[in-house]
Amino acid sequence: MRRLGELEAEIMDRLWSWGRPATVREVVDDLNRKRPLAYTTVMTVADILFHKGLLRREKERRAWVYEPTRSRESYTAALMADALGVSVDRSSALAHFVERISPDEQEALRQALRSLTPGELTPGEQG
Structure with a gap:
């Protein structure tokens, strides 16, 4: 997108x-x-x-x-997913992203990840 x-x-x-x-x-x-x-x-x-x-x-x-047709948040998430999709090393790209966001945004990310149930993760994402 x-x-x-x-x-x-x-x-x-x-x-x-x-x-x-x-x-x-x-x-x-x-x-x-x-x-x-x-x-x-x-x-x-x-x-x-x-x-x-x-x-x-x-x-x-x-x-x-x-x-x-979609919320602002859904549109933003699609942009973020597309940006991540162009990276060869997604883990590194995510690490750099997390380094750049504020502590409040990092906490919001932690909460979002905790709110996912294991069934919502794809097999490669489950840890």
Whole structure:
């Protein structure tokens, strides 16, 4: 999964933050508080996000209503998995990652690992 472009990220950020479906008009109005963007530009990018599978849409009257197909956390996890996937030495890459995160994030990682049941790990991951 590739990273989102700047406008893609801004659109997704709003939809994730709002936690509800929204029209392109709502997104445009919110984005325009920061910088001017054409309705058609935001509509085109929302359509691209739909075709990439990051948004689903449903017709309401004459407008499409968009919502994310996955949570922000799920998207972030997919990015992390893809980044790890390009490493030849995954253990070393993970060690370097853990060295760079804060102590609070390290503790959150420990808790996440403890919360997994042995059945949730693949055979190569079980220790």
